[in-house]
Amino acid sequence: MDKQTDRQDCEQNHSSENACSAGVLDWSKHRLRQWFDNQALIRGLDQWDSAELDRLLSESGLTRRGLNALLRGGDSSQPLMAQVMERFGVTEALSQQNFEVLRDVQRVCTTCPHKVQCRRLLKETEGSQPFRSFCLNAGTFEAFEESKNQ
Structure with a gap:
């Protein structure tokens, strides 16, 4: 989450500056805890063993670079992904039937460079059309949408 978005969210959701500061402090503590957890995982x-780690990552469909991106991305993309999937009409039941694809969707969302744009469009627009031009998972979501209609 960027600082501008944090401040805007805080102004919209809290009536006083103290409440807003407390919210930002809680968010900062949460992110710091995530960072420490990620550092422990990295250690x-x-x-x-290098070969064993590469084998495990390969079985998971990841590379070392992808793992680092996932660790940096944390869980901040999960709520965005769920909301965008909903915009495309992808139900939880449908996505659970396609677990392998869902895992790839999560990986792509976690490493996505468009989170700020995504968050903004979720607040300002309706439907899936605004996401079709930049969402790296749009094609997958459209395929889910088509399979639902068959």
């Missing part, structure tokens, strides 16, 4: 992964 743990550093202890793995």
Whole structure:
């Protein structure tokens, strides 16, 4: 979440500056905890045999670069992904039937460079059309949408 979005969200959701500051402080604590957790995970992964780690990542459809992007992305993309899927009419039941595809969708969302644009459009627009021009998962969501209608 960028600082501008944080401030705007805070102004919209809190009536006083103190409440807003408390919200930002809570968010900062949460992000710091995530960072420490990720650092502990990275230290743990550093202890793995290099070939074994590469094999495990390969089985998961990841590379070392992809893993680093996932660790940096944290869980901030999960709510965005769920909302965009809803805009495309992708139900949870439908996505659970396609677990392998859903895992790829999550990976793409987590590493997506368009989170700020996505968050803004979720607030300012309706429907899926605004996302079709930039969402890296739009084609997958459209395929889900088509399979639902068959």
